[in-house]
Amino acid sequence: MSSENPKRALFAAFAEIAKALGHGARLEIIELLAQGERTVETLAARCGLSVAGASQHLRLMRRAGLLASRRSGKHVLYRLSDPSVLELTTALHRVGEGNAAAVRDIVRGYFIDRDALEPVSRKELGRRLRDGAVTVLDVRPEDEYAAGHLPNALNIPLRELSRRLREIPKGREIVAYCRGPYCVLAFEAVTFLRKRGLSARRLEGGYPEWKASGLAVESAEAPRAATT
Amino acid sequence: MSSENPKRALFAAFAEIAKALGHGARLEIIELLAQGERTVETLAARCGLSVAGASQHLRLMRRAGLLASRRSGKHVLYRLSDPSVLELTTALHRVGEGNAAAVRDIVRGYFIDRDALEPVSRKELGRRLRDGAVTVLDVRPEDEYAAGHLPNALNIPLRELSRRLREIPKGREIVAYCRGPYCVLAFEAVTFLRKRGLSARRLEGGYPEWKASGLAVESAEAPRAATT
DNA sequence: TTATTATTCAACAATTATATTGAATGATTT
DNA sequence: AAATCATTCAATATAATTGTTGAATAATAA
Numbered sequence: 001m002s003s004e005n006p007k008r009a010l011f012a013a014f015a016e017i018a019k020a021l022g023h024g025a026r027l028e029i030i031e032l033l034a035q036g037e038r039t040v041e042t043l044a045a046r047c048g049l050s051v052a053g054a055s056q057h058l059r060l061m062r063r064a065g066l067l068a069s070r071r072s073g074k075h076v077l078y079r080l081s082d083p084s085v086l087e088l089t090t091a092l093h094r095v096g097e098g099n100a101a102a103v104r105d106i107v108r109g110y111f112i113d114r115d116a117l118e119p120v121s122r123k124e125l126g127r128r129l130r131d132g133a134v135t136v137l138d139v140r141p142e143d144e145y146a147a148g149h150l151p152n153a154l155n156i157p158l159r160e161l162s163r164r165l166r167e168i169p170k171g172r173e174i175v176a177y178c179r180g181p182y183c184v185l186a187f188e189a190v191t192f193l194r195k196r197g198l199s200a201r202r203l204e205g206g207y208p209e210w211k212a213s214g215l216a217v218e219s220a221e222a223p224r225a226a227t228t
Numbered sequence: 229m230s231s232e233n234p235k236r237a238l239f240a241a242f243a244e245i246a247k248a249l250g251h252g253a254r255l256e257i258i259e260l261l262a263q264g265e266r267t268v269e270t271l272a273a274r275c276g277l278s279v280a281g282a283s284q285h286l287r288l289m290r291r292a293g294l295l296a297s298r299r300s301g302k303h304v305l306y307r308l309s310d311p312s313v314l315e316l317t318t319a320l321h322r323v324g325e326g327n328a329a330a331v332r333d334i335v336r337g338y339f340i341d342r343d344a345l346e347p348v349s350r351k352e353l354g355r356r357l358r359d360g361a362v363t364v365l366d367v368r369p370e371d372e373y374a375a376g377h378l379p380n381a382l383n384i385p386l387r388e389l390s391r392r393l394r395e396i397p398k399g400r401e402i403v404a405y406c407r408g409p410y411c412v413l414a415f416e417a418v419t420f421l422r423k424r425g426l427s428a429r430r431l432e433g434g435y436p437e438w439k440a441s442g443l444a445v446e447s448a449e450a451p452r453a454a455t456t
Numbered sequence: 457t458t459a460t461t462a463t464t465c466a467a468c469a470a471t472t473a474t475a476t477t478g479a480a481t482g483a484t485t486t
Numbered sequence: 487a488a489a490t491c492a493t494t495c496a497a498t499a500t501a502a503t504t505g506t507t508g509a510a511t512a513a514t515a516a
Binding site: 006007008009010011012013014015016017018019021022023024025026027028031065066081082084085087088089090091092093094095096098099102103106107182183184 | 235253310411
């Protein structure tokens, strides 16, 4: 490991960390773990991986120092080892947005016209939360909501949105959020709500970014981990 | 490339960028390019690569959007495509320092006792530069110095330090810097100078970090690229 | 034009990473 | 203690990356 040249060894060690980020499934796992602890099974299901496959990716990332884990009963719960990991993925996103033509194309093509869905900044939402003039809508799955969410946020997972539309107070502007800047849930929720004639915008970033900014969060009674 | 699921495609695109960082030699190339433009030949020599090998690494990083290049006569000059690339490597370093045990071991083992070499912050050096009570010493090779350096810095490449010691004004504190936080040049310079009884400390980060902080820099007459 | 120089490309072997399968482990519950 | 469940490990085939060599380009100089 720490061979001849100390500098070479150091670069090699950093390269290991970068390699651990160098797989789509692993970045997806990191996005999920940014919401809170998760079991191997849950992560596998959410990312469309086999349990053994997920376990391998997780081991690799833990070795690289990106993740940590703890045992809780029969389950092993994985988490990001440190907030700096989220900063690293944010830096990766920024480079991708600025430079990689492939990313720009995907963002343009699929994330619809971003201008029309111009996000509400965290600062702005903070101000408007104090005025009470806005409904904050969390469109992530219930377990992610339970693990932590914005203050007074209403949780309606995206797939239930159509069915549970009446739960949303009328006449107030809606700000929807989900997992992060590249999570499609809030985009789709906003598009859907606007079609229904509601005034909806999405939050800049998602729950992890809000929390990382040091803003207030709430979570369900027991701070337990997601089960399914 | 941009297959079925847009989110998957996006993660895959980000993973490509991470992969492009996932090799020690490529991180070393990036550190060098953070000093300024370089030819393929120069990079190959500095990193101990064959020219063809360096060219392959460069192509890979350019495809990932990390680098850009331009032709100048017979030479092709590569550069970082954007300041966000430096931020990305900085984030990578931070994760490595915080988490990866391997990195901690290397830093402890080779970078000697960091406490004794506690760096001078950029802010502090800025203040002391205004007072004029400090000699700023650039220990990088001449061509890197020529491409850009701190205001009024004295350039004595590390390997010439012993020979040219008399060029350093007596009785003033010395602040040495080099390429960046994991460049050993300044460490070794400070260790050497202290053995000689001089009062020397090293700067936090190196030239690229100083410049990225928006602080003043100087460069040689013609803003030409390094030749060797 | 021809020769020279810097860089890129192509082809190959060697290594490393990935996906998949099924068995082994560790903790819990019956 | 046996059964169950979540996770990890091991083995394998496949695919991707790397290092190396030598030939092909592209720009300049003679």
